[in-house]
Amino acid sequence: MAKVCILTHSYPRFEGDWRSNFIESLARAYARNDSDVTVFVPYASKFRREPVDDLGVKIISYKYAPLPSLHTIGYGHSMRSDLTINLQDLLLIPLLLTVGVIRFACLLRRERFDFVQAHWAVPNALIAILGRFLARSKTKVFTSFPGSDVTVITSLGLIGRLLAKIIARSNYLSCNSSDLKEDLVAVGLDPDAIDYVIYGVDDRKIFYSEEERVALRRAWGVSEQDIVLLMIGRFVPKKGFSTAFRSLKHIVQRNGNVRLVVVGDGPLNSEYRDILDEDGTQAYVRFIGEIPPAELRKYYSSCDIFLMPSRRLPSDGLNVVVPEAMACGRAIIASAVGGNDLVIFPGVNGYLHPEDDARQLADLVVLLAGDPARRREMGENSLRLIRERFNWNAIARYYLDRYRELMSSDKGLA
Secondary structure, eight states: OOEEEEEOSOOOOSTTOOTTHHHHHHHHHHHHTTOEEEEEEEOOTTOOOOSBOTTOOEEEEEOOSSSGGGOOSSTTOSEETTTEEOHHHHHHHHHHHHHHHHHHHHHHHHOOOSEEEEESIIIIIHHHHHHHHHHTOOOEEEEEEOSHHHHHHHHTTHHHHHHHHHHTTSSEEEESOHHHHHHHHHTTOOGGGEEEOOOOBOTTTSOOOHHHHHHHHHHHTOOTTSEEEEEESOSSGGGOHHHHHHHHHHHHHHOTTEEEEEEOOOTTHHHHHHHHHHHTOGGGEEEEEOOOGGGHHHHHHHOSEEEEOOOOSSOOOOOTHHHHHHHTTOEEEEESOTTGGGTOOBTTTEEEEOTTOHHHHHHHHHHHHTOHHHHHHHHHHHHHHIIIIIBHHHHHHHHHHHHHHHHHHHHHHO
């Protein structure tokens, strides 16, 4: 049995919370693979988790500020549009690092973890590495870069390069897009030391439901002859939703049966609606707003094509909504950035288009909209890829194998 500790600054705060539920999915996948799992995460308002969940995952929440209202770091609130750090959180980071390192060093002295997995290198890899030094522990440190942490490192100039030198002391590094890897290499990390590992999907929770598809499409007044496109995500620049909205006028000129459903919200809401007003395509779009994670499955099931038109503004990793849509047997059309190319194989389970290319996106939508047999085959291939490679159990086993390889290498050098 491996003993694993996950360091993160975001975790579902209560049952049904969607914040960073992919980290919880990985923790539970480790537990299902006979691992003893501890999650080490800072406190946040509304944090109401039991210390041990139903699979035995232990959750340690620590406070780093004198007032509950000051616990604002992480949980999707620290960055504006994923581009700049909020001033209050910037001032609080030294406090979080100090308390986090000390508390984690104490934890390491009590527990003999086989490896520590830090998600978001800033601040968690720093806490893991400095805490390991303070505790004089030899536990392995795995560092994963989801995306916003890379933005922080690359925006800090010389300070970012210094942080990269500390993070480079990790025993294993992974990210989930070539864009992120390019940025990490630019600040001094060794390209050969960075592995590609996506954030996957729990295919026992996310799967196709014909019943939910029929019910939701009936509620929308959409027939099976209509083609439903779906986008899910925060309304921030790097998601690239504006490209899809601009493409819509080109799509409906050639296929008036297409409808676009959008789940999410954020600061670009008015900008998106302005595009639709200007193009006269408001009637073809349905905005849903934010929904609980448990309801996502019916939206994936209801659509015919899933869109992920990511942009490098800034660089991003693969969005978990893409493998989730694949788990529901959907064909995917996405831009060739943001890690989409790690799971989308052109002509197999979808298509890739150039970043910001609304015309090419429209051409691909029209192509798939008119070919139900191809959509069905691509959806079947999406599901096969999830079952074989991109589910959380497979990814947890992959990390555990990397740990065993490191241990074997250490024994070989001894």
